[in-house]
Each structure stands twice: as structure tokens, then as C-alpha cells.
Amino acid sequence: MNLARLLICFLFSISIFPASAHQVASVELEFLKLENAWRLDGEMDIAYMLPETRNVLGGLPLKRSEVMQSPPEEFSRIRKETENTLRKLLRFTFAGQEIPWRVEFPDFQKDPFELPPEDGDIALVSTQILIDPIVAAGELRIHWAGEQETELIILIEENTDSPQVISTLPGGNLMILNQVAAPQTSAPGQPLDQAPPIITAPNEKPFLGGWLQSGFSHVLPKGLDHLLFILGLFLLLPKWKPLLGQSLLFTLAHSITLALSIFGIVDLPSQLVEVLIAVSIAWIGIENLFVKKLGKQRLILVFGFGLLHGLGFAGVLAEKLSGIPREKLVGPLLGFNIGVELAQITVLLCAFLILWPLKKWTKQIQQIGSSCIALAGFAWVIERLM
Structure with missing residues (x-):
């Protein structure tokens, strides 16, 4: 019976389906609004950032102890490939327009060089994404193009006991800052002065959509x-x-x-x-x-x-x-x-x-x-x- 053969082949094949390429469950970034920069801090899985390990079926994380013993030219390559991968995964828009951003790696500025400690000796690299502040009204959004179900999680510091947490799956975007134009003010008989924008907390629904x-x-x-x-x-x-x-x-x-x-x-x-x-x-x-x-x-x-x-x-x-x-x-x-x-x-x-x-x-x-x-x-x- 052809139907029986097809059913057997289908169910057995998915039981031995190969493992996926090296993948992380989530990428987590903390958003900080500093006086001279809008900054997102995180620690990136180096194996997920490098093309030769990211695409290996069943690939495991790189070991921190082994990466730290690499020659200087390998460190330079890790920096370059990590930034390249991030630029494929992320983009930023303000008021609907794409804006430039830069990446820094504090670990490579340490003397001696040291990667952040992590359970299981997993090789991570500290990463800072920086955006020059924009003095205008608009929404700052981060757009995520991760693979499969890798989730982007953003923690937003709001000077409270705990940060606001928002998340999205690949193809989604999140508002991480909202600047609303302040009302114009002036003294009697003087020209109107434009006050700096008022910054408000993002009004994204933090959980149900992305987690669903x-x-x-x-x-x-x-x-x-x-x-x-x-x-x-x-x-x-x-x-x-x-x-x-x-x-x-x-x-x-x-x-x-x-x-x-x-x-x-x-x-x-x-x-x-x-x-x-x-x-x-x-x-x-x-x-x-x-x-x-x-x-x-x-x-x-x-x-x-x-x-x-x-x-x-x-x-x-x-x-x-x-x-x-x-x-x-x-x-x-x-x-x-x-x-x-x-x-x-x-x-x-x-x-x-x-x-x-x-x-x-x-x-x-x-x-x-x-x-x-x-x-x-x-x-x-x-x-x-x-």
C-alpha cells in the first residue's frame, strides 16, 4: 500500500532529522540612554557570530579558554566577523528613517585580554552598540533579522527597581525609545523657543505577542x-x-x-x-x-x-x-x-x-x-x- 510506505518514511525520517546549525536561544541587549550616546550592551556567543561555526550542523559553542589562547590576528578576525554578523542581524530606524550605528568590543581593549567568564566555558565577547543621540521627536526602533526562533530580548533601564523587558522573534522590530516634541515656549514679546524633546518610555506590549x-x-x-x-x-x-x-x-x-x-x-x-x-x-x-x-x-x-x-x-x-x-x-x-x-x-x-x-x-x-x-x-x- 503506497500510503503506508509514505507514512512510514515520513515519520521515520523526522525521527532521525539532523540537528540544526549552531544556534542560540536568544540575543539579549540592555539599552542605556547616556548623555553622549544611546548604547546597547550585550555578550555575543562567538560561535554564533563566526560563519564557519554558525553554519555547522549540531555545532557546539567555542570554549572560552581556547579562544583566549588564539593569536592576535584571530582576535582581529573575531571582531570583524562579529560586527559583520551583527550588521546582518540588526538595523536601527529613527522616525522611520534608517540611522548609522557603530560597534565596540571592550574585551579587546583589556590588558591582558580576557573574555567574560561564563558557565560551561562558553566563549562570549562583550559588545557595545552605539548610536549618536538625535535631538528630534520620533521613535527609535531596533529591527531583528535573526534565524529560526532566536529571540531578541531588550532590557530598558528606567531608573526603577527592575528594567522593562521587551522581545521579538526574527522579522520583528521593537521601539526602544520614544521622543515626543515638547510644546514651544517663549517670554512675552519674544520669539518662540523650541524646548528639547520629551523622552517617554516605550509603549510596546512587552510579552504576549513575542512569547506567543x-x-x-x-x-x-x-x-x-x-x-x-x-x-x-x-x-x-x-x-x-x-x-x-x-x-x-x-x-x-x-x-x-x-x-x-x-x-x-x-x-x-x-x-x-x-x-x-x-x-x-x-x-x-x-x-x-x-x-x-x-x-x-x-x-x-x-x-x-x-x-x-x-x-x-x-x-x-x-x-x-x-x-x-x-x-x-x-x-x-x-x-x-x-x-x-x-x-x-x-x-x-x-x-x-x-x-x-x-x-x-x-x-x-x-x-x-x-x-x-x-x-x-x-x-x-x-x-x-x-
Whole structure:
């Protein structure tokens, strides 16, 4: 049966899909409005900045200790390539017009040279992006052209206990400064004087939009293990109402452990979590071959595996949330979980649309699909144990 062969090839191929090129979860910059400059400070992953390591499948970060032993000409190349990459990823506009900016690397001015310390001996380089202040009314916006779901996070100092945090995914832009023209004033009988612009805080919606996109993209297109789990739920009983209930139950469960993990209440080794997630996928596939109806036991299982998948999300999300104050984490977590749920519903909707013209083969598709999901789960278990 050609349909069966296609289904087997598709599900097995995504189970062994190669790792992506070296990628960071987020790029974080802190915006400071100084007297003589508008400045954004951050630490860039050197492997993400260099073309030869950025495009390597499954590439790992460079080691700080090794980079610091490089010859001077390599330091010059790192500076050049980092600036080139930043100029491909970022651009700035003020009042709708593109404006110039420059990059400085304080680490290379140190004597002796030293990169910032980082857990795991990851090579980062301190980076400052500088813009000459503009004395006019308008919005300063940063435009982000990062790859896949790498998030741009901006922390804006506002002379308060905690900075404002805004974020966007690739293709988006953020307002980081808003200057409003002040009213003209003058003494009686004198010409009008134009006062300096009034600077106001950005009025961007800091979280839900960007984090909703982030949650969605963690399932579609990159969350293959999560996608297979949802398809496993679909294959047992392809009916909309019970599937929507299971999807919401699964989201509730992973929302709980995601929050507990992000707040440091629950902490499990990442490798153990990834192996158990693969086991959950294999389990769902196998159970589909023997269970004929949806019962309480299945719902308990979905909730339990949801708790497990939440820990997996936390491992990915922790870096993105690292610069956000604890009291401001509710927005990102809420947006992320809503995005995940929307992605799950999208997967189910697509599955229904694919199955609709193939109704007469529903039983065969359920059996073959569940078998392939189980095999994919086992393949991931072996891969993640190695």
C-alpha cells in the first residue's frame, strides 16, 4: 500500500532529522540612554557570530579558554566577523528613517585580554552598540533579522527597581525609545523657543505577542518530539472534542512544571528529561496499538507526560528568560504556553484535514502511524542515551 510506505518514511525520517546549525536561544541587549550616546550592551556567543561555526550542523559553542589562547590576528578576525554578523542581524530606524550605528568590543581593549567568564566555558565577547543621540521627536526602533526562533530580548533601564523587558522573534522590530516634541515656549514679546524633546518610555506590549510566537515555534516547526506526541493522541481517537480536551490537559500539565522549573522549585538533569520525553512518545505509540478507546487511564497518562514535557520546555526556555526579573515572568510564561496550545491545535487541525479524504483507510493509518511513532520514540531514546 503506497500510503503506508509514505507514512512510514515520513515519520521515520523526522525521527532521525539532523540537528540544526549552531544556534542560540536568544540575543539579549540592555539599552542605556547616556548623555553622549544611546548604547546597547550585550555578550555575543562567538560561535554564533563566526560563519564557519554558525553554519555547522549540531555545532557546539567555542570554549572560552581556547579562544583566549588564539593569536592576535584571530582576535582581529573575531571582531570583524562579529560586527559583520551583527550588521546582518540588526538595523536601527529613527522616525522611520534608517540611522548609522557603530560597534565596540571592550574585551579587546583589556590588558591582558580576557573574555567574560561564563558557565560551561562558553566563549562570549562583550559588545557595545552605539548610536549618536538625535535631538528630534520620533521613535527609535531596533529591527531583528535573526534565524529560526532566536529571540531578541531588550532590557530598558528606567531608573526603577527592575528594567522593562521587551522581545521579538526574527522579522520583528521593537521601539526602544520614544521622543515626543515638547510644546514651544517663549517670554512675552519674544520669539518662540523650541524646548528639547520629551523622552517617554516605550509603549510596546512587552510579552504576549513575542512569547506567543516563541511558544508556537517551539512546536511548529522545530518541536518534532512534541509534534509526534500530539499526533499520537490524534491517532487513538481522531475526534475533535476529546482531542481538544487532551490538548488543554497536556498544556495545563506542562505549564505547571515549566513554571516550577523556571522559578527553581523543580530541577532535573536535562539528559534524563530528554530521555523520558522520548520514552513518552514510544509509550503513546505502543499504547495506541492495544487501547481501543479513550479512558481515565489515558487522561492520567497525558497529564503525567505533560508534566514531563514541561521540564523539557524549561531546559530550552531558561536561557531566554535568564535576564528577566522574577516578578515579570508571568507574561512570558503565559504567552509561551498559549503559543504552544495554539500550535497543538494547528497540528490537530492539519491531521484532520489530511485524514478527511482518507477515511476508508483510518484504521490502517492509525496502526501504521502509531507503530512509526513508537519506533521514532525508541530511536530518540537510544540517541539520547548515547
